[in-house]
Amino acid sequence: xxxxxxxxxxxxxxxxxxxxxxxxxxxxxxQPLIDILKKEHCKDKNxxxxxxxxxxxxxxxxxxxxxxxxxxMMNTVDMVIGLYKNRxxxxxxxxxxxxxxxxxxxxxxxxxHSRDLLIENPKFVTFEKKIPVLxxxxxxxxxxxxxxxxxxGKNKDIEPYTVNGFYSTFF
Numbered sequence: 001x002x003x004x005x006x007x008x009x010x011x012x013x014x015x016x017x018x019x020x021x022x023x024x025x026x027x028x029x030x031q032p033l034i035d036i037l038k039k040e041h042c043k044d045k046n047x048x049x050x051x052x053x054x055x056x057x058x059x060x061x062x063x064x065x066x067x068x069x070x071x072x073m074m075n076t077v078d079m080v081i082g083l084y085k086n087r088x089x090x091x092x093x094x095x096x097x098x099x100x101x102x103x104x105x106x107x108x109x110x111x112x113h114s115r116d117l118l119i120e121n122p123k124f125v126t127f128e129k130k131i132p133v134l135x136x137x138x139x140x141x142x143x144x145x146x147x148x149x150x151x152x153g154k155n156k157d158i159e160p161y162t163v164n165g166f167y168s169t170f171f
Contacts, residue, residue, distance in 0.1 A: 011089075011171045013053045015082025015125070020055055022123025029059040036079050037134075037163065041096035044137075048167045054079040054091075057114055064117075074113040075106055077131070081170065086125035089170065090114050092133045095163070100135060100147040107133070108154055132161045132170075 020026040033052040057076040065073050077090040090111065094103050111131060118124060135143055144160040151158050161169065 009128075009170070010084055011052060012082045012084045013051070015084065015086055016053055016055055016080065016088075017082070019082060019088065019121065019123050019125060023121040025063045026055060026060055026121060028063065029056045030054070031056050031059075033079070033081065037093065037095075040078055040093040042093070042163060043095070044163055048164060048171070052081070052171060054081045057090075057117065060117065075110045076114040076117060077110050080114075080118065083128055083170070087128045088118060088125060089128040090118075090131050091166070092131065092158075094133055094135050097135065100143045100160075101150060103133065103135075103147055104150045104154060107151075107158065111155065129157050131155070131158045132166055133158055134163055134166055135160050137162050137164075 020030050030053055033054040034047055034049045036054055036056050057080055061076045078093040079091050081089050083089050140162055147160050
């Protein structure tokens with residue numbers, strides 16, 4: 001990871017590692033960010049990520065629900081990264097989505113459940129207000145406008161990014 005010497009709004013492996021250490025299951029679900037992107041159908045060949053770490057929140061939810069009778073799996077955002085100034089950034093990855101029209105259906109519930117899950121950790125710090133949604137490069141500007149229109153009135157903090165745009169903004 002390039003050096004971001006405590007720049008507010010920039011990613012920090014230390015923040016997410018320290019946060020996850022407060023919960024045994026979360027600690028097990030720290031993964032290279034590039035691996036999470038690939039699991040979420042990222043087909044970009046030249047990803048800019050190298051040693052960035054993220055919390056795979058889908059895996060956290062699966063492990064927390066394993067063996068709990070009558071417990072229903074809830075949808076969560078895909079990953080969480082740590083930002084300097086001890087903030088958590090929730091990230092939804094929709095790289096395999098055929099139409100951005102499908103994204104708003106459950107995103108607000110995902111965000112809500114993710115917040116509940118993250119607050120349970122005794123090392124909880126605070127959330128970054130912005131919530132990136134990673135979408136395909138194809139027709140990005142058009143899809144960004146469409147997604148913002150679909151989400152109008154639901155959650156104005158959701159911000160569409162390409163994978164490379166996400167990297168240049170937060171890393």
